[in-house]
Amino acid sequence: MTEPQHAAPRCLVCERTSDEVALIPVRYAGNDHYICAPHLPILIHRPEQLADRLPGAERFGPSAEH
Numbered sequence: 200m201t202e203p204q205h206a207a208p209r210c211l212v213c214e215r216t217s218d219e220v221a222l223i224p225v226r227y228a229g230n231d232h233y234i235c236a237p238h239l240p241i242l243i244h245r246p247e248q249l250a251d252r253l254p255g256a257e258r259f260g261p262s263a264e265h
């Protein structure tokens with residue numbers, strides 16, 4: 200599901216807003232997303248867990264073999 204984010208920025212994972220946590224902007228595929236600091240490691244290490252929110256995120260992992 201890819202819904203435009205009209206509302207306040209929320210973490211991709213926990214959907215908390217910047218009222219509750221520090222949000223880090225993530226620009227991807229021309230869209231702005233946000234992820235909170237506690238969940239940043241997911242974006243780095245387990246991006247496939249975000250694939251339903253960031254289509255193609257499962258490919259973010261460490262560069263595979265060429």
Ligand SMILES: [Zn+2]
Nearest residue numbers: 210213235238
């Ligand atoms: Zn979060």
